[in-house]
Amino acid sequence: METEPRVTLPVGILGVGVAVPSLRIDAAEIARAWSASARGSLAVPDADEDTLTLAWAASLMALDAAGVRPDQLDGLFWGTTRPPLAEGPSHVFLATALGIDRRAGGHLSSGSTHSGMDALVSAWDALGAGHVRTALVVASDALVPGPGSAVETTTGAGAAAYVLGPVAGAPGMLAYRTTDSLPVVDRYRGDGAFATSDTYDGRLFRDKVFMPLVSRVAAELCRAPGADGGTGPHDWSIADPDGRLAPALARSIGANLISAEVTGSLGDTGAPAAFLGAMTAMTAPGSFAMVAYGGGRATAVLAGSTREVPGARGALALLGAPAHTASYPQLLRSRAQLVSSGDPVPMGVPPGSAAFVRGNLEMLCLRGARCEDCGYISTPPSIHPSCAGCGGDRMTIVDLARAGTVETFVVNETMPPPFTAPLPLAVIDLDDGARVMLQGVSEDAPDLAIGDRVQLVLRRYGVERGIPVYGYKAARPPHQAGVAPSPHQTDAARPPHQAGVAPSPHQTDAARPPHQAGVAPSLRQARNRGGSR
């Protein structure tokens, strides 16, 4: 049945960002374990990465590209097939870690790989309705396919983020969309199931589900007002559940497929697939289409850019950057599909406890307590009612700098489950003068050194009683594109040393706490810290 195109209010794309997990594996390596064959490379998460950490990194990159601060956002619209918590505060965890105002709101879409498009559409409509002026849309996935399933050799991971706003003057634009659906069961995960299953027969799915459904939304998009005279855009990014469907579809509708390279190197990234494949189109003016599929729904979006969209070029570079190679056992362990038979060590302070309520907030926000008297920043605030520098009690809560230098470190080689070795732990002097001790990332374990520059990146520290626990880790660049800005603060409002202008008083050796002066200890220094007398 053909219908008249509906009117859709266009919205502007202000900036884009992406994130890719730190590991790659050849699909053939997985298939070999099951006496099968497969092609292509897959982007897969390390044990401390998941859909939320990827969404965080892509979001920061997009915000930075758009020149929008987290506290300027009216909403976070997150689409992920499988949120970290099936029920629970997934959206709030992400929004908090991003520094988005806690009153901003937004929406979490989930349940299928169409969820990324659902998030985009929700933000688009909220902007159209005028309720939201600036929105962050992020689509991310790090799915857990069943071992030995066909879908295991195609499942990748990644994230894409858009900052959306008024169309006037924006470098990019979302112009029009079409959607269609069919009540079929393809990929699914039942209530209580851990891994994603895949029931369809490959050709049945292609001939009776994917091709007809996606062809319909594509054809309808080509009739959109202003869609290049009824022929539609030339460039198409098409989500591809198995690596062969998108080229087949592109051939059948005479489209130029721009997403094949990303699919070939990252696999089917799920919710962000259509957006990741389109990054290349945003490096130059022109129109393009993005097609998402999942859960029996397909949506096509007509988009375009009048000039290079900020972040697009960096996104392309990141998508093509080299990465570490994972073994299949490492991947299974990362996805908690290969687990030790021993009981994991429980956290001393479990999620849900009062201490965790205090601790999780200050960790996600990465806060310190700055002394009004001596300038020393004590971290974390909940265990420092008195200044660790001078003993004073006049403290201001501040956001910590997100980059620093390794003062000293270890690499822990003997870790009980659920920890994985080698695990670096580093004492880091942050650029605002605060000192923290945090875990490092496993990629840095072989050659971490005193004096290395590190960035603080959000990672999943563990899963405790089914609850993912997030915190920052120190990683040498370039592990993640995004380095968190200090949220809630403009340069004008920041103390001078955090704006990177003048050094703070405690950055001079004389007034600085002794560890920052970097010399041998003395009793005088111990007393200067106010603790021992």
Next chain:
Amino acid sequence: MSWNRVAVVGAGLVKFGELFDQSYEQMAAGAFRAAAGHVDKGFDPREVDAVVVATQRGTLWGQEGIGGNTVPSALGISGVACTRVENACPSGSDAFRVGAMMVASGVHQVVLVIGVEKMRDKSSQEGLLSRAASGHPVYNRGETAPVLFAPFATRHMHDFGTTPEMLAAVAVKNHHNGCLDPYAHFRYEVTVDQVLSSPPVCHPLRLLDCCPQTDGAAAVILTSAEDAGRYTDKPVLVAGFGVATDHPYLHEKSTFLALPATVEAARRAYAMAGLGPEDMDMAEVHDCFTITEILDIEDLGFVDKGKGGPATLDGTTSLGGRIPVNPSGGLLAKGHPIGATGVAQLVECTWQLREEGGERQVAIRNGNALQHNVGGRGSGVSVVNILTRNR
């Protein structure tokens, strides 16, 4: 002028090790009987009028409610006053300090200080490794015990050129001493090569850089200096002591080249004793890891800052060296049953000053010995006790 108001009149311990066949109570009783049996002129257990128990972690042996009050009954002196002291790794040495002050106050006449720790009734995973998940809910995740000292090794090596061979020399020396100590957990020699090829535990520390988890108990009997003659003609006097704290978390440390709590505790103890590091004939120091002993001998003033590694290599701290350190084998070879550790070090100092050290006896020239522990998230508190045989 040394303090010298309190005397050790008896000192003893049980052989340290994985004492799977002994309960906490049995170890305590063994240590008490050894200390009582060490009193030259005889000792009736009923003379004890107060007990100070050092047990750091009741949770390690499954009695989370431990308060020290179970010990007098196990010793057959139920009814006596009893208090537990918990002060991290220096629990035993702090219990000794508290016991000495109880005697000096005149409130108690005969005080038993007993350190007892059951480390191996639980597996490593349930025991010390579980601290990897303690502390702040998210900060500090992954901090197993070696993480608390290895950052100092990294920095000490970076700034002073301390080498893995220098760290290994600590283990080689202390294992050698342990061979001469019938009470030590480990009684075998190790070579530098063996240390350097042992499995990595927490870079830059390897397995033989680390002390074992050990069960054990140790006890000393304290009286006033005036009363000591009723028990022995060879009393060892408490010359002085010092306690100091530091910020507990690693990221609050003022330096990774020293342990400021040790520096300050030593300063206070030396001042109270009217003695200096050059007056010591030997020292029992906290060598939970090889790097810790290197920091200790610098922070206690036995060698210059940064010279701990070379001094260990050149034999300065060996049995026949200028300042023998850890003749008992130290925590590395004798073992580290936390609450018992400090008391056992004081037992060793007492025996050495009485020249009862057997094959490992050091030369007693000045008549003074120093005992040291540091702990509490690594180095949040330190205790130094100085003993003397000089009246």
